[in-house]
Amino acid sequence: MASSTYDVIIVQPYPFADHPSFPEGILKRALAAAGFSVGVLETPFWQDKESFTALGRPALFFAVVSGPLDSVVLNYTAGRRRRREDLYQFGGAAFFSGRPPDIKFKIRPDRTLTVFTSRLREAYHGVPVVIGGVEASLRCFAHYDFQEDKVRRSLLLDSRADILVSGNGEKQVVAIARLLRQGVSAREIDIPGTARVVAQRPLGRDLLELPSCEAVQADAGELLRSQQLINDAGGGRAVAQQHGNRWVVQNPAEVYVGADLDFIYGLEYGRCHPGRSSYSPALRMNLFSVTAHRGCAGGCSFCSIIRSEGRRVVSRSPDAIFREIRALAHHPQWRGVVSDIGGPTAEMFGSDCSMAACARPSCLLPGICPRFKQGDAYRELLRRARALPGVKKVMLGSGVRHDLMLSNPDLLEEIMREHAGRFLRVAPEHTEDEVLDLMGKPRFAVFEEFVALFNRLNRRLQRPIVLAPYLIVGHPGETASMVPLMKKKLDALGLKTRDAQIFTPTPGTLSTSMYHSGLSPDGKPLAVEKDIRALQERKRYLIGE
Secondary structure (H helix, E strand, O other): OOEOOOOEEEEEOOOOOEOOOOHHHHHHHHHHHOOOOEEEEEOOOOOOHHHHOOOOEOOOEEEEEOOOOOHHHHHEOOOOOEOOEOOOOHHHEOEOOOOOOOOOOEOOOOOHHHHHHHHHHHHOOOOOEEEEOHHHHHOOOOEEEOOOOEEEOOHHHHHOOOEEEOOOOHHHHHHHHHHHHOOOOHHHOOOOOEEEEEOOOOOOOOEEEOOOHHHHHHOHHHHHHHHHHHHHHOOOOEEEEEEOOEEEEEOOOOOOOHHHHHHHHOOOOOOEOOOOOOOOHHHHHHOOEEEOEEOOOOOOOOOOHHHHOOOOOEEOOHHHHHHHHHHHHHOOOOOOEEOEEEOOOHHHOOOEEOOOOOOOOOOOOOOOOOOEEOOOHHHHHHHHHHOOOOOOEEOOOOOEOHHHHHOOHHHHHHHHHHHOOOEEEEEEEOOOHHHHHHHOOOOHHHHHHHHHHHHHHHOOOOOOOEEEEEEEEOOOOOOOOHHHHHHHHHHHOOOOOOOEEEOOOOOOOHHHHHHHHOEOOOOOEOOOOOOHHHHHHHHHHHHOO
16 A cells, blocks of 8 residues: 555544544644644545545554544434434535445444444554544443443454543644654553553553453443442543453543643634535534633533543633634634633633542532632633624533532623523433432532522513523433423423433443443442333423423
C-alpha cells in the first residue's frame, strides 16, 4: 500500500466537522498545532477494506473515533429497533445509498471502533491504531451490550487496537504522536489517560483490580461490583482487569486544567464541513454553541459523562470564551445569536473542588459537599456575553440542575428572562424517591420546591415560559404501579409529560449494571422490566397517548 503524506489519519463514520463541539475537530486542530499533518478519512464503506486505503498509510498512526456517542446507542432505540436517521450525516441519512437495493448497510456500523480497526488491520499490517472517544471510554473493560444482550470483553481485545485513549483525549493523542515520532513502539507507550493490553499484571503499581472478564460474564453481580469499583476510583487510580491470560490496564486520567481548555478551544475552527456549503443536522444545531467547561459533579448513575469528561468541573477563562464569541462574527451564517454557552450542566461553570481525588460519587447528593465551591461566575459570564458587540441574544441550550437553582434564584430568574426560549427544560427524570435514589438524582420534594420557585418567578415575566420536564421510564427499580403515580404528581404540578424516553442501557454506567444484574448497589433484588412492549405501554401512559 502507498504511503500517505500525513503523519496521522483520523478515521470516522460521519462527515468531518471542523468545530470545537465535535471530537474530530478538536483532535485535528490539536495535532496540527503541535506540528503534525493530519488527514481525515470519513464515512468509509466498512464492508470493504479497500475503502480504508484512500489516503494511504500514515507515517505515525490511525486515530479512530466513532463520534460523540456510543455507536450502538446511536444506532438503536430503547426498543432495539434500528434508527432510520443519523443526525451526524448529511440529510440525516443512516444508510449508504447506491449499494445493492436488496441490502442496506448502516453508514455507522454497530461497535464502530471494532469494525473500523479490524478493517485497518486487514489493509495495513504493522501501522499503530489508536482508538478514543465516548465509545472507547465506556467499553474499556468488560461491559454489558444492550443490542446483543450480553457482556462483551474489553473493546481493546475485540478491536486489536494498540492504545485506547480514555476520557478527554487531545493531550494524550499529541503525546502519542510525539513518542511515535521519537521511535517509541506503540506497545511501549504508557501514559496517563490511556489503556492497553499487557501479558502480565503490572507489578509495583497501585492498581485497582476489577473482577476478571470471565467472572463478570459468569455472574451479573460481578459486573455491578466492577462498575462500583470503577466509579469509586474516580479516574485517580490505575485500573486493571484480567481477560484470560492477558490484562487490560487503564492508567489514571490525564489532568486537564482551565489553561488547557483555553488553548484547545482557542484554536481556529471553521465551524463547517470543509469543502462543503451544507451542514449535517448535528452541526447545524451546534453551529454557534460555545463550550464553557467540561465535567459534571452530579454523578448520575445512568450518565456517561463521568467516564468521558470526568467528575471534576474544569472551566475556561471568561476572556477566552469572549474571544471565541467575537470570532463568530467572521462566519457567513452568523446572525448574532449564540445558541448556547455551557457544558454538561450549564451553571456548574466556575465551580471547583479542593480535593484532587475523591471517592464520593456525587458532589451534590445526598447534600452539596462543603468542598464543592459555587459562586456567581455563570451569571456574570452570561451578562458579559450578551453585552458583547454584535451579540443579539444568548440562548441556553445546556441543561440546568434544578437543585442547584434553589440556592441561586437570581440566576434562575435571569435565565428565564434573558436566555430561555419558549421552554425551560429541566430533568427531574422521575418522581418516585426509590428510583431517584438509584438514579443519583435529587428527591421529588426538591423538584416540587423548584417548581414553586419557577412559578413565582414566571409570574413576574412579561413573556411567561413553560417548564418542560424530561423524564425516564423503565429505569431499574421502577415498577408498573409507579408510572400512574408519576403522572398524577406531575399533573398536580401543572406540568406536561410529553418529553419522556425509555431507559436505554449504556455500556459502562452504574444503571446499566443494575439493569443487567437485577440488583441495587447494596446488593438487594431490584425490579427490572425488560419487556419492550410493557415499557412502551408505560411511556404511552405517561405522555398521554
